[in-house]
Amino acid sequence: MKAGDKVELIVGYPTDIGIQVLVNGKDEGMLYHNEVYEPLEEGQRITGYVKKIRDDGKIDVSLYPQGFRNVIDINTNIILDKLKTNNGALKLNDKSTPEEIHHELKMSKKAFKNAVGTLYKLKRIRIEDDGIYLIK
Secondary structure, eight states: OOTTOEEEEEEEEEOSSEEEEEETTTEEEEEEGGGOOSOOOTTOEEEEEEEEEOTTSOEEEESSOOSHHHHHHHHHHHHHHHHHHTTTEEOOOTTSOHHHHHHHHSSOHHHHHHHHHHHHHTTSEEEETTEEEEOO
């Protein structure tokens, strides 16, 4: 197993820093709270990705593929889908709180800003004071 590998996770118990998981049915891993944007239940089986194998043998995992290109593609698609279901408008911008962004899109503010920047450069959206808009 190495960083970037797709793995199967079984959700365990929460800790102060994250959620313990069982990786591929045998190895202990950690899914950090600040990277979880959806409710998880103990015993739930989900797909994850290896972020890092630590010196102590424990595995840091994520629910999303690692690497800017993988993450940015996922996040830009989430924003585009949300824009399409909201008649081409989304009342979020760089002044929106992390909580508002998380509630609406299930992503961090940093991920949102990166994805919006990418969509803007690709001329897929326009940015206004009151939100972002799909360019048709």
